[in-house]
Amino acid sequence: MTLLSPRPDLWTLDPEVLHLNHGSYGAVPRRTQEVLAALRTEADANPMAWFRSVAARLTASRLELASFLRTDPAGFALVPNASAGVTAALATLPIRAGSRIVLTNHAYGAVRYAAERFARLHQAQVVIVDVPLEADDESVVALIAPHLDNAAALIVDQISSATAMVFPIAALVEVCHDRGVPVVVDGAHAPGLIDAPAADGADFWTGNFHKWPAAPRATAGLVVAERWRSATLPLIVSWSEYDERLPERFDMQGTYDYAPWIAAPESLRVLDELEWPVRRTQLSATIDEGAKIVAKALGTGIAQIARQTPTMRLVELPSTVDLTAGEAIKERVSRDLKAEITLTGFDNRGFIRLSIHAYNSLQDYQSLADRLPALL
Structure with missing residues (x-):
């Protein structure tokens, strides 16, 4: 297998900064930025003509994005982000008084807030439900199953943002459906990391394209099982309210900026140029080694996760680090070390969550390791 070289040239990222947190906000390739800018220029040159053209362009974009996910385009709608997708799912489900909305302790904060609102x-x-990092697939199912009695829904991460843990979606869908419990999958990190991420039969699946596919931000998808499609509505009531087709019902949200959704397929073409399936495997090996370098410099270790995602790793912080000062630490790292990282906490343990994309090299992690211990 040919060893692929890093391709920072495809991005416009500041070369003076170590960009080690692609998993939060992504980074948009230069070519996609150019397509996006051209679309916005066109929109402002003649807004009337632009909005007449939007519907057809969105249809073309949706078909490409659905094909990338290997999912039925008739059940695939565009939404601004995975949190919006989860909210739309919860707004659709019949939640009975006294019933349960079940999550795990890996759930993304905004998703937990959505569950609390609808509850x-x-x-x-x-x-x-508390699920240890070390839990294997069988243990995850065994821990969640006893809480499904009288459940209105299980909301579960496909890849946890906080811990980079991969959950056994197919097995969870099976046990939930055996009990008549709908499943909402938060697949925020899944596109580009899991092939056919919406194929496990969940009632609702939602995921972001701005992370590993590197599409413009505010681009995400919602996949809805056929039984729920007629009842699933966008969060904004607009002119497509009575469209019988699920995707089109979500398309036209008034004067929303549709340029990111239309430009997103250009990033998929960049992934093709990057030979993404091969590169993803090589990036996994690189971040394995990079995490070891950083952990050794800090005198700590790497979280042992039964099923971890290819492109993210958790490096434990020294016990002397105050987790309540996390935002201040990230700002100091950004200002003083010119490095962008994120911190996460789980089960009273603090971690640096490192993530990688095609613009990164092993030297990036060595550079962080050389400078971070003195700051912490």
């Missing part, structure tokens, strides 16, 4: 609206209860 309040329907006099339901939010149940959080």
Whole structure:
């Protein structure tokens, strides 16, 4: 297998900064930025003509994005982000008074807030299931299953943002459906990391294209099982309210900026140029080694996760680091070390969550390791 070289040339990232946190906000390739800028220029040159053209362009973009996910385009709608997708799913499900909305302790904060909002609206209860980092697939299912009685829904990460842990979606869908419990999958990090991420039969799946596919931000997808499509509505009531087709119902949200959704397929073409399936495997090996370098410099270790995602690793912080000062630490690292990282906490342990894309090299992690211990 040919060893692929890093391609920072495809991005416009500041070369004076170590960009080690692609998993939060992504980074848009130069070519996609150019397409996006041209679309916005066109829109401002003749807004009337632009909005007449939007519907057809969105249809073309949706078909490409659905094909990338290997999912049925009739059940695939565009949304601004995975949090919006989860919210649309919860707004669709019949949540009975006294029922449970079940999550795990890996759930993304905004998703937990959404569950709490809908639980309040329907006099339901939010149940959080503790799942250790080290739990294998069988253990994950065994831990969640006892909490499914009287559940209105299970909301589960496909890849946890906080811990980079991959959850056994197919097995969870099976046990939930055996009990008549709908499943909402938060696949925020899944596109580009899991092939056919929406193929496991969940009632709702949602994921972001701005992370590993490197599409413009505010581009995400919502995949809806056929039984729920007629009832699933966009969060904004607009002119497509009565469209019988799910994707088109979500397309036209008034004067929303549609340019990111239309430009997104250009990033998929960049992934093709990067030989993404091969590169993803090589990036996994690189971040394995990079995480070891950083952990050794800090005198700590790497979180042992039964199923971890290819492009993210958790390096444990020294016990002397105050997790409540996390934002201040990130700002100091950015200002003093010219490095962008993120910190995460789980089960009273603090971690640096490192993530990698095609613009990174092993030297980036060595550079962080050389300078970070003195700052912490």
